[in-house]
Amino acid sequence: xxxxxxxxxxxxxxxxxxxxxxxxxxxxxxxxxxxxxxxxxxxxxxxxxxxxxxxxxxxxxxxxxxxxxxxxxxxxxxxxxxxxxxxxxxxxxxxxxxxxxxxxxxxxxxxxxx
Amino acid sequence: xxxxxxxxxxxxxxxxxxxxxxxxxxxxxxxxxxxxxxxxxxxxxxxxxxxxxxxxxxxxxxxxxxxxxxxxxxxxxxxxxxxxxxxxxxxxxxxxxxxxxxxxxxxxxxxxxxxx
Numbered sequence: 001x002x003x004x005x006x007x008x009x010x011x012x013x014x015x016x017x018x019x020x021x022x023x024x025x026x027x028x029x030x031x032x033x034x035x036x037x038x039x040x041x042x043x044x045x046x047x048x049x050x051x052x053x054x055x056x057x058x059x060x061x062x063x064x065x066x067x068x069x070x071x072x073x074x075x076x077x078x079x080x081x082x083x084x085x086x087x088x089x090x091x092x093x094x095x096x097x098x099x100x101x102x103x104x105x106x107x108x109x110x111x112x113x114x
Numbered sequence: 115x116x117x118x119x120x121x122x123x124x125x126x127x128x129x130x131x132x133x134x135x136x137x138x139x140x141x142x143x144x145x146x147x148x149x150x151x152x153x154x155x156x157x158x159x160x161x162x163x164x165x166x167x168x169x170x171x172x173x174x175x176x177x178x179x180x181x182x183x184x185x186x187x188x189x190x191x192x193x194x195x196x197x198x199x200x201x202x203x204x205x206x207x208x209x210x211x212x213x214x215x216x217x218x219x220x221x222x223x224x225x226x227x228x229x230x
Contacts, residue, residue, distance in 0.1 A: 091159065102149060103151075103218055105151075
């Protein structure tokens with residue numbers, strides 16, 4: 001079975017540009033999570049969806065960040081406009097109560113904002 | 115609110131030594147799940163173990179063992195006879211179990227370096 005698929009693996013962009021990160025969860029999973037990992041702050045939960053509905057977006061840093069889940073097999077995290085302090089690894093993860101409530105992580109997107 | 119503390123930021127050991135990674139959690143729920151994840155230098159996050167709050171049995175898997183103690187809100191992870199390949203960042207995580215979904219909170223991680 002395919003795992004959680006994230007794209008792109010690496011993204012380099014200039015300050016002010018729009019960045020869109022994509023995630024395809026494991027088929028059948030009903031929860032999807034976006035995390036950001038930095039050296040300073042570790043792994044931070046940005047937002048999570050349950051059955052395509054955003055449940056908690058309190059971790060989204062500011063209005064420049066938005067996330068959508070238009071269907072059960074696709075989610076995006078958008079940053080507009082991007083800033084150098086957004087540079088981090090962004091992980092998407094999915095889970096399902098039937099799989100012992102563990103998170104399956106994607107390989108992450110390494111974002112560099114110059 | 116839930117919280118996970120991993121007081122050890124970095125640990126270095128020499129190969130074949132035993133090492134214990136500490137994890138202390140806070141939650142108001144009576145039903146919750148505890149996890150350990152490993153992040154090797156390649157960057158991916160690898161699931162190691164899940165424990166629910168009703169199962170306080172310790173678990174052993176090869177060189178890995180976990181000690182869950184509700185009385186001290188701790189879920190410590192021990193690697194016996196460590197190997198260089200164990201070098202990674204290890205995260206402890208907590209998930210409460212609301213009816214409408216799950217949310218995970220990760221600790222800050224402990225970076226383990228196993229020296230040859």
